[in-house]
Amino acid sequence: CEDCGKSLIGECKLHGPLIRAKDRVIPSRARLTLPHYLTLRVLELRAGNQQILGVFAKKVIQKRTQFGPYVGQLSTKLTCYDESRLVLQVLKDGGKYFLDTPNEDCGNWMMFVRLARNQEEQTLVAYQHCGEVYFTTVKPIEPHTELKVWYAADYAKFMEASAVFIKEESDVCPLPPVAKEPVDPWICSSCGSTFATFALLESHQCIHKDRA
Numbered sequence: 504c505e506d507c508g509k510s511l512i513g514e515c516k517l518h519g520p521l522i523r524a525k526d527r528v529i530p531s532r533a534r535l536t537l538p539h540y541l542t543l544r545v546l547e548l549r550a551g552n553q554q555i556l557g558v559f560a561k562k563v564i565q566k567r568t569q570f571g572p573y574v575g576q577l578s579t580k581l582t583c584y585d586e587s588r589l590v591l592q593v594l595k596d597g598g599k600y601f602l603d604t605p606n607e608d609c610g611n612w613m614m615f616v617r618l619a620r621n622q623e624e625q626t627l628v629a630y631q632h633c634g635e636v637y638f639t640t641v642k643p644i645e646p647h648t649e650l651k652v653w654y655a656a657d658y659a660k661f662m663e664a665s666a667v668f669i670k671e672e673s674d675v676c677p678l679p680p681v682a683k684e685p686v687d688p689w690i691c692s693s694c695g696s697t698f699a700t701f702a703l704l705e706s707h708q709c710i711h712k713d714r715a
Contacts, residue, residue, distance in 0.1 A: 531607030533614055536574075540564065541650070543615060555587065556615045557649045564644040570627070571637030574611040575602030587617045589652055592662060595634045602636060613638060619651035627652035631661065 504515040514520045529535075537543065540562045547555035573591060577600040581590065591602040604610035616638065619625035627638040629652050638652055654664055690696070 533604075533607040533610050533612055536611040538570075538612070541612070543612075544649075557617055558612065558615050559649050560644045560646055562646055564640055566640050566643050568640045569637055570613060570639070572635035573602055573613045573629075573637070574609075575604045575614070576609050577601070578603040588614070589616075589618050589629060589654070590662070591629065591636050593631055593634050593636060594661070616650050616652050619653045624649075624651045625653050626650050628655045629653065630655040630658045 504511055504518055506518045507515065509515070534543065537558075540560065542559050542561050543556050544559050545554050546557045549555065575591070577593070577595065579598075579600060580603075581601045582603055583605040584590070592599055593602060594600075602610075604614040607614070616627065619627075626640060626642060626644050626648065627650055628641050629636060629638055631637075638650075644650065654662055659665060
């Protein structure tokens with residue numbers, strides 16, 4: 504203790520405990536790589552405080568926008584499996600390897616993208632190019648829309664997966680309806696008006712500029 508000049512085991516009974524300063528908590532590698540026009544949302548909280556995350560657009564993303572490459576550890580065995588995410592493999596040096604992401608410091612933000620359950624949900628297509636996996640948008644993505652991915656046709660063959668979505672048959676239990684994510688309104692800073700999409704807000708703000 505610097506106040507009484509004694510070397511003690513544990514806290515000083517006269518002057519009490521030290522004031523502990525904690526290190527600043529920094530985001531994981533995967534979260535730090537998230538582009539500025541994308542955001543992560545917690546969709547579900549499971550046992551053990553496990554968060555189920557989704558990637559959402561903050562502004563309009565054009566069709567044919569490429570993301571990647573996907574970052575993961577090359578492994579002959581998948582150590583981390585999540586039924587809501589795509590299983591990804593690559594061909595390198597004649598061998599077939601999994602892109603494994605056992606934790607958020609082993610991958611980039613693409614590890615948070617969930618798989619599409621039907622064609623209506625799909626906004627991205629996954630494919631392999633030069634030993635890397637990329638995601639590309641298959642249609643314009645509106646703000647507040649979740650990015651969801653499925654395999655491209657050739658990559659589906661490589662992954663030994665279906666290239667098309669399973670159609671609902673009479674003897675097959677259909678998928679439950681997809682719950683729409685809550686939409687936060689876009690607010691005009693000049694007059695306080697609210698808009699459902701960022702595109703409508705931009706159009707409205709042009710009126711203020713013209714008047715000025």
